[in-house]
Amino acid sequence: MVLDEKDNRNVWEKIGDYFSANSIWMKWYCTGCGAIELPPTMTSRYDMERLGMGPMATPRQADVLLITGYLSTKTLRRVIYSYEQMNSPRFIVAFGSCTINGGIYYDSYATIGRLDKYLPVDLYIAGCMPRPEVVMNGFNELIKMIKKGQAKGWKHYQENYEWYKKNQLDSLGEVIIKDEFHE
Amino acid sequence: MNSMNNTINEIKAALKPLKMETPAFRQIAVVVKPDTVHNALSYLKQKGFTQLSIVTCVDWIKESEFELVYILFSWTEGIHIQLRARIDRDKPVMVTATDIFPGAQYYEREVHEFFGVEFTGNEDAAKPLFLEIWDDLPPLRKDFDPQAYSDSKFPMRERGNEFVSEIGGHDDE
């Protein structure tokens, strides 16, 4: 997504962004191989809690949705559900080359190519798989972006909802989840 | 080893296989005619092969055949048996094994979903299992082209300056 550099937040939004940047709760949607890099990032070796970040149990309470790897169409439906349950401001961080262009699953019949067609990604962390240093660096970057009001993916999603919906429907058929375990 | 030889001889007498071999230690591979698969499975279950480890399928597209593979294990003898049968690729039909091994349900659904094999007697075989809304050839058939499907469904990122400038956008400090 091309960043709109103009800062037109009012003072309350600036204050809100300042605080939310300092206490980020994340929902980890660990879809691909990438989840394995998160325990070292969270625990004492790299200790992301010193940035004020922590994992959260449900999407409704989280600020950041972390998507760690390839998404099959089946998972993407659930990710879209999770994302739409989150409260604004909400941010998406996508890990790994699979979310950027499909990675090694570029020709798979079951996994999507690029994630930002379906959901607004604020920050990509490239690599297959990105190491914890890169992950921490990415979180630093995200904090800066939120403070400066540049992480506007959720606004972009609201404003271009039709475009996103159309892409979702084109690729997924329908977004509604119907499976025998939820009937 | 004796019990192994006995088992081999008994199976040979009972199943009259088209082909039989022992590919590895305490493993037996049997090829039978497709219409005897159901009998063979129930015979083997009585013989103590109570665990059905997998039901899967191989696409022999040049011979225009599907080969169904059943792998059974006997906990009393410690022997694996692989039971194979070839069916016609254009009209793939097999009798269900769910009345002998109820757990075959999920394997049969999987084989139906990925290869399009019909299982007579199993009403649930056509229910989707992994693929939620599928609208093409069963994807593990050799004549299905995953690249073409992926290209038509999941647009890729156009390579150009766009990506470079996106990275440049963050470099402002």
Ligand code: SF4
């Ligand atoms: S980018 Fe690499 S490590 Fe990450 S999900 Fe894809 S294949 Fe796995």
